[in-house]
Amino acid sequence: MASFFNLTLDTTAPAGLALKLNNGAAYATSTAVTATIGLxxxxxxxxxxxxxGVAGAATEAEAAWATFVKSKAITLTTGDGQxxxxxxxxxxxxxxTATVTAKITLDTAVPVITITGPDKSxxxxxxxxxxxxxxFSANADFEEYKIKVVPSESSLENAGTxxxxxxxxxxxxxxxxxYKKDTAINVTINDADLEAASSGDGVKIVKVFVKNAAGTWSVA
Incomplete structure (x- = not known):
């Protein structure tokens, strides 16, 4: 029988730990996000x-050790904000390893539009x-807007022309x-452009859509 054995000393922590949330996105529109972990x-x-820093484990003391994986679905804590x-x-x-952090802003709000006018219907x-x-104005800052002729009052941003x-x-x-919230943007629509979006006489449903920084388009 052997009178010896090998014993390895390892005092080196895992290296190169990195964390991304939703592939490095600045915003999330849902508390459900994907954490990508690199070593x-x-x-x-x-x-x-x-x-x-997630639902069910706000602090390190509340978190439990789990098997390492490179990608994990996590749930952010409720309430909009960073x-x-x-x-x-x-x-x-x-x-x-030392602690590594990643930040993402949760924005679940859907912009709401207010239209003043039109002067002619x-x-x-x-x-x-x-x-x-x-x-028109919006109740929150926004990054993009478009005005379309849509098939119904409940149409979403991807409908119509x-x-x-x-x-x-x-x-x-x-x-x-x-574009700032509660700041009016003045719009004019003439007959030729309206007809280019929807030919022929008749009632046209004109709808305004705005998109916030999180990428969420207005609905109502």
């Missing part, structure tokens, strides 16, 4: 990780009778970003 260690057998998620990893003999092709003017400005309509879309 530079080529072998991670027996490794464990601890994640906190969230900080923390992680640490330990190897099979308990060597722990019926137009023709006759000069001075061929332009309708109105203004955007009204062009080819014939002289103004402010029927915007992508400059930085």
């Amino acid at each position: 530079t260690d080529s072998v991670t057998t027996g490794y464990q990780m601890k994640i906190w 969230k900080t998620v923390s992680i640490k990893v330990r190897d099979d003999v308990g060597n722990e 019926k137009i023709s092709k006759v000069a001075t009778f061929n332009v309708s003017a109105f203004s 955007q009204i062009p400005v080819t014939a002289g309509s103004t402010n029927t879309s915007g992508t400059a970003g930085g």
Whole structure:
């Protein structure tokens, strides 16, 4: 029988720990996000990780060690605002990394539009009778807007046809970003551009859509 054995001393913690939430997105529109975890260690057998700053584990003390995986579905804490998620990893003999964090802003709000006007609800092709003017504002800052002729009042942003400005309509879309809440944007729609979006006489449903920084379009 052997009179010896090998005993390995390992005091090195896992290396290169990195954390991304929703692939590094600045915003999340739901509390359900994906955490992507990276390490530079080529072998991670027996490794464990601890994640906190999430639903059910607001602090490290409330978090439990679990088997290390490179991708994990997590649930952010409720309430809109910036969230900080923390992680640490330990190897099979308990060597722990330093804590690594990632931030993401939870924004579940859907922008709400208020329209003032229009000054005319019926137009023709006759000069001075061929332009309708109105203004709109949103209850939150937004990054993009578009004005469309849609098939129904409940239509979503991907329905209908955007009204062009080819014939002289103004402010029927915007992508400059930085549009402020409760600040009116003035719009005019003339007969030719309205007809380009929806040909023929009849009642047209004109709807305004805005998109906030989280990528959520208005609905109502």
